[in-house]
Amino acid sequence: MAAGDAPTSAIPADELVRLTDDIIGALKTVYDPEIPADIYELGLIYKIDIDDERNIDVEMTLTAPGCPVAGEMPIWVENAVGSVDGVGQVKVAIVFDPPWTPERMSEEAQVAVGWF
Template identity: 55%
Template sequence: MDDAASIDGDTTRPLSQAELDALTDQLIDKLKTVFDPEIPVDIYELGLVYKVDVSDDKDVAIDMTLTAPGCPVAGDMPGWVEQAVMEIPGVRSCKVDLVFDPPWDPSRMSDEAKLQLNMF
């Protein structure tokens, strides 16, 4: 018996490292298209994305946060992220969960984001 998952007779083969690397690059590219409307920097460079999991079936699960729990786009941003990820060919589903532990702080930003915001 092989290690592939079987659901209703369908077998799923594990993603190869090359496939996972390519999908990771696509995910980063798409995450960089979503911006916090209050800060002119994308959510990836801001460090708002905490975790991205990809199953062999190309189901994507993302844990992300906001710059502040009371952010006015808290209800909208997960949908924006989901829409962006679903534009990647072959992605079957995307689930985005907002988490607030650990709380976001500016140390999570990339150097690129800090440069954009003159924070050096």
């Protein structure tokens, strides 16, 4: 691949867009039990990778390292993303670098938590 070339995928572009949209929609069904907003709008999802076999790798964080659902939330995310039609295996990794801050929240999440 020449410098500056975009990486290519074996998945057709329209299918990749559909998968991405459906994965984001699935992530929006997972809520932090302590905050009335979904994890996507809270900015807890750092990365979503889709490989050529439609396996999904998600990197996410928590609002705090001591979050009481730290052991459960990755399973919720894995189940939500795994329910999307056409995805293969789903792996979820919790990362704390960079640390989550409230500035990562979307305007929708800020309204939900009363910051406006």
